[in-house]
Amino acid sequence: MVLKQNTVNSRNVQAFVLPSTPPKKTRQFDRPVVSPRLETSGALGVPIYPDSGSDSSSPPSRRSSTEGPQNSMFSLGTIDPDLYKATQDDSETNFPEDHLGRVWFALEYQREAERLLVSLIKIKNLPSRTAGSSNACDPFVKIFLLPDERRFVQSKFKRKTTNPKFDESFVFQVSYKALQTRTLRLTVYDVDRHKKHRTLGNVLYPFKDFDYDDGQKIVLWKDLEEKSNMETSDLGEVQFSLTYNNHLERLTVVVLRARGIKKPTGMAAVDTCARVTLMNSNHVLKTKKTNVVTNSSDPLYNESFNFKLSPTQLDTSSLSVAILQVTPGDEGYERQVGRVVVGPFMYARGKELEHWTEMVNNQKDMVKRWHALTQETSDLGEVQFSLTYNNHLERLTVVVLRARGIKKPTGMAAVDTCARVTLMNSNHVLKTKKTNVVTNSSDPLYNESFNFKLGPTQLDTSSLSVAILQVTPGDEGYERQVGRVVVGPFMYARGKELEHWTEMVNNQKDMVKRWHALTQ
Template sequence: MPSTHQPNPLPTNTTHNVSFSWTPPITTTIPTTLPIVTNTTINPIVAVADTFINNLLDKIPLPRWAIYTIFVAGALLILICCLCICIKCCCKGKKKKRQKKDENINMKGVNGKTTMALVQPDAADVDYGSTKKQRGRLLYSLEYNGALAELIVGIKKADSLMAMDLGGSSDPYVKVYILPEKSKTCETKVFRNTLNPIFNEQFQFQISKSSLLKSTAVMKVFDFNRFSKHDIIGELRVQLCQVDWNHVIEEWQDLAEPAKFEEEDLGEICFSLRYVPTAGKLTVVILEAKNLKGMDMGGASDPYVKVQLALDKKKWKKRKTSIKKKTLNPYYNESFTFDVSFEQIQRVNLVVSVWDHDAVTRNDAMGKIFLGCDATGNQLRHWADMLSNPRRPVAQWHSLLSAEQVNSSLTLKKKIPLPF
């Protein structure tokens, strides 16, 4: 019987080979998990900061894009500020270098004998004590009529006047009087915002031939200011004894620095005017005065103000303020209303005078001013401003003149006119 041969079964160690073949997948998974573990533990501070910032942004009741926009705008603002500071510092450094360079240049002009080249005055001190200050020039004319004993002073025009206002211009006018009497003072009209005004005005002064040769014609150019003292630009003084009176004199002259030796400052007064044509009411409010002349032994005064109306150069109506004791800068703020028709207002002059009250002796006149149809210069300007602005008060400061000057110009009569 034939023998049957069966194949030997697989050795047991083959099973171990099969089971060993499953180990590689186990080893390959180890490196994939290691980086994950190490990445979460390398920067813990960054993770905490991110978490803190996110929590902080979540608490702000704004969308993220708005928050980012605010941050960017703030950063730009800080950057711009830093740049401005840097630029300013650089400019200061350059300025100091230029100053040092200029000083070095000026040092080269020193020759050991004088230090004149080292004197560099400031801009505010350039004209101090200098007679070469450019104040402009004035065209005037002089004519004398021997038959009438009359001197005619013409103020034609001015050119290249010195600017006195902040805007680089002036409001010029000219004041004319004759020394030494100074019995009459005339003023031209005020021209606004110009350094080259054309006046074309003439003024007459009664003076004899003998007095003419001892007199001086003074023409002062001022800058008009409504609420402060008028600034003087310059002046001309013409010795009349040196003039050839055989013909009319007309010439240009440069304005000089004003002299103050003959000026008597009587102070200033501020008042407002208001006229209502429909009601025929003229209201004068005496506001205040300042720098008045001391009339009493102690150097003070007891001033009050008299307000008077003259119609057709005849005394008409008058009122007066209360008395302020022992002061040179009184404050009144007192109002007076007069009935003046529209027809009368064109023939009325207003006289405002300041007096020193004395209980025993006669009251002394301290200063005077008049406005109206016969006034000139600043007084006429104030009166015209009142008429051109009905129902609106117009206030202005005025320099007081002596009573003699005002009386000679106005020549009032004592007769009171009949009522209309």
């Protein structure tokens, strides 16, 4: 079967795509990569849990079933490596000096289902920890959809090889419009004998360069680059340490310092403090603050706080460290610059998850880390709705209450909106309903209730989308989607969206009400 070469705007990227109608014979210069039909192993939606060096067949001892994106992601399973085999060519053997490694991966986007499939195939020529040895490397890969760095999926660990073969596939639930603004990042790590993770390099692939036909699989390779080329937070960073004492049931947090905090526009200085909040199952247990540090973009806090926390709460608790800008002479008004959330798999990913896990695994030791600040507010606005499930009546009730912060269209004096509620099962639309249009309001009040028929057996395979639509007056009711929220089980949602659905399932007949940030 013939493969056409696909041109990608990147210096060290080569791609091949499958034509819709294969010719009868193969030309010599074509690479015989066959369309990768996926063969899954294990249950659909089973996550890859990050750990600090366990074997690929041994999941970590502590883990939870829930998390933090706006974009849902999960492991799809393994792929059949025979379907990706290609003849040996220069890309397999011709490597430049000081080469960090070359990654082969495949992409497929299913537009109707809004699913991005990323297949990690293999890596070649990774650096070895021991000169002259080809087996002093234990690599694994984390896959991100930037700019979201808190959530990722992770490959299995490969032992003693600089040329690992993975043959694994992962799914990201993301709309096509949002995909155009995202960048795929594959970060390759090596786990040394002390179970420390050493970053070997990164591959970046901006989806604005993604040229595809619906359902078409594209195989690419790209060379690893130094981590120094990666983006850092524009909001600044904060350093703090965690210590847990299981005998005293005490969590100690030392907020050390922050750096790179930007001065507010029009102000000569920035005054800040740090707020530390301990939560369990989304309920605030305790909040504490440091003193205010004045006139510094790199404030030194160095304050310690103790929290009562039992060992049984470690898997359901999270810690938020926020940097607040304090405005002098404004009655102590505080504006959140950004924050960091560390915790178990239910609440964190990446460095934040690793920080918490290292604290749990090294009790009584002080574990100190820097973290990039993030801001979770949405430029598109927010929507508030409640969910109630009645298992006896097999009925899901959704009450769309209100929205806020909906921006007015450019050149228009007002914004008219409605909310659209869509129930889906296994990516098939079951029912769609809309609220009435609310005119001339950036903070519309809808307060409308909708009932959907949903059996208990469908709860684990269904999702609910709540979208805010801008209605253009006099344009025959033209509707443009401002943003949306998808809540559902682990297969479709993460973070607050997953928590909202889970709380509804666990508290049947109770009304569970939440605010959610809109995403595109």
